[in-house]
Amino acid sequence: xxxxxxxxxxxxxxxxxxxxxxxxxxxxxxxxxxxxxxxxxxxxxxxxxxxxxxxxxxxxxxxxxxxxxxxxxxxxxxxxxxxxxxxxxxxxxxxxxxxxxxxxxxxxxxxxxxxxxxx
Numbered sequence: 001x002x003x004x005x006x007x008x009x010x011x012x013x014x015x016x017x018x019x020x021x022x023x024x025x026x027x028x029x030x031x032x033x034x035x036x037x038x039x040x041x042x043x044x045x046x047x048x049x050x051x052x053x054x055x056x057x058x059x060x061x062x063x064x065x066x067x068x069x070x071x072x073x074x075x076x077x078x079x080x081x082x083x084x085x086x087x088x089x090x091x092x093x094x095x096x097x098x099x100x101x102x103x104x105x106x107x108x109x110x111x112x113x114x115x116x117x118x119x
Contacts, residue, residue, distance in 0.1 A: 005068035008081070013063045020056030024049050058083060070108070077110065086118060093118055 030045025037044075062083075069081035076090040095111040112118050 001072075001074050004072040006070040006072075006081075008062070008069045010063060013059055017056055017059045017063060020052045020059060023052035024056060027052065079110075089118065 027045040027048030030041045030048065034041035034045070067080060069079075071078040071080070076088055076094070078088045079085040080087070089110060089112065093112050093114065095113045096109075097111070098109040100107050100109060
């Protein structure tokens with residue numbers, strides 16, 4: 001079997017990172033200039049900075065990390081597409097593979113035989 005590599009969509013990750021940065025900037029603006037809402041605006045701003053800062057850092061880490069999102073070879077499938085990836089799934093653990101689409105976004109569905117053994 002040939003080795004198949006599915007790359008990450010770096011443009012999508014860059015857009016996510018810039019979007020997170022914009023929300024961090026809005027959060028900082030709420031903290032510095034709360035307006036009439038006062039403390040409520042500052043708490044919302046701090047929550048936005050914390051949440052979107054963490055999201056932006058995770059996306060930036062994945063953007064800078066080399067390697068494909070999915071690798072298919074003779075040993076199995078290596079899933080490295082997200083932060084909750086399982087890693088290598090050997091062929092003897094794979095029950096079924098299917099593709100489905102939601103709003104023109106393709107998803108790969110992998111049914112494993114024994115989930116507890118894989119985890």
